[in-house]
Amino acid sequence: MTDVSLRLEQPADDPAIECLLDLGFSSNRRQRGVYSLRAPGGQAFPVCQVAVAAGAIVATLRFWPVALAGYASVYLLGPLSVAAAWRHRGLGATMVEAGLALVDRAGIEAVVVSGEPDFYRRFGFVAGAPLGLVLPLPVEPERIMIRSRVAPPAQPLGPVSRAAAAVRPPAELGAG
Numbered sequence: 001m002t003d004v005s006l007r008l009e010q011p012a013d014d015p016a017i018e019c020l021l022d023l024g025f026s027s028n029r030r031q032r033g034v035y036s037l038r039a040p041g042g043q044a045f046p047v048c049q050v051a052v053a054a055g056a057i058v059a060t061l062r063f064w065p066v067a068l069a070g071y072a073s074v075y076l077l078g079p080l081s082v083a084a085a086w087r088h089r090g091l092g093a094t095m096v097e098a099g100l101a102l103v104d105r106a107g108i109e110a111v112v113v114s115g116e117p118d119f120y121r122r123f124g125f126v127a128g129a130p131l132g133l134v135l136p137l138p139v140e141p142e143r144i145m146i147r148s149r150v151a152p153p154a155q156p157l158g159p160v161s162r163a164a165a166a167v168r169p170p171a172e173l174g175a176g
């Protein structure tokens with residue numbers, strides 16, 4: 001993929017990202033239960049990326065800090081959205097791989113996602129429901145997945161909840 005590049009999300013990207021998400025998930029997406037776990041503006045900026053082609057944002061992947069008992073740090077993956085014209089070229093997978101590499105480098109212990117198992121399994125996610133992982137959302141149990149870099153705490157894992165602390169944007173953190 002030569003004509004697209006990834007970079008960290010910046011606060012000024014927000015309008016273009018929101019537009020891309022409306023196209024990918026429909027404009028009533030904020031009513032989905034998963035949004036209750038995402039503090040507005042609280043995405044983990046140092047690991048959120050966009051893909052840019054010809055100056056336009058064509059894909060977005062965000063992560064959000066959440067809380068899960070037994071883990072010191074957990075992120076919720078998503079939303080992931082690739083512009084229709086850019087799908088089926090490996091960009092979605094590239095975004096997830098690159099995002100998880102940043103998350104791993106940041107020392108985050110686990111990542112949870114509500115998504116398609118056939119897509120996320122390739123990145124090391126496993127079914128969360130058999131481990132007792134619960135997302136407080138109306139979501140099919142088979143879509144709940146977790147990727148853990150440390151030995152899981154005692155099972156059942158229990159419910160994921162919204163993290164209390166807000167995450168500052170990269171400008172304040174001094175990151176790219």
Ligand SMILES: CC(C)(COP(=O)(O)OP(=O)(O)OC[C@H]1O[C@@H](n2cnc3c(N)ncnc32)[C@H](O)[C@@H]1OP(=O)(O)O)[C@@H](O)C(=O)NCCC(=O)NCCS
Nearest residue numbers: 024080081082087088089090091092093094115116118119
């Ligand atoms: C899902 C999405 C991010 C995939 O982006 P992409 O750039 O096309 O993904 P990739 O090219 O890296 O991988 C595509 C492969 O992933 C798998 N895949 C993609 N979406 C899938 C889904 N919903 N269910 C199962 N497998 C899926 C398929 O094997 C697909 O192979 P194909 O291209 O031969 O059909 C994109 O379709 C999108 O933005 N959709 C709208 C938003 C959305 O539904 N996001 C939810 C992500 S769980």
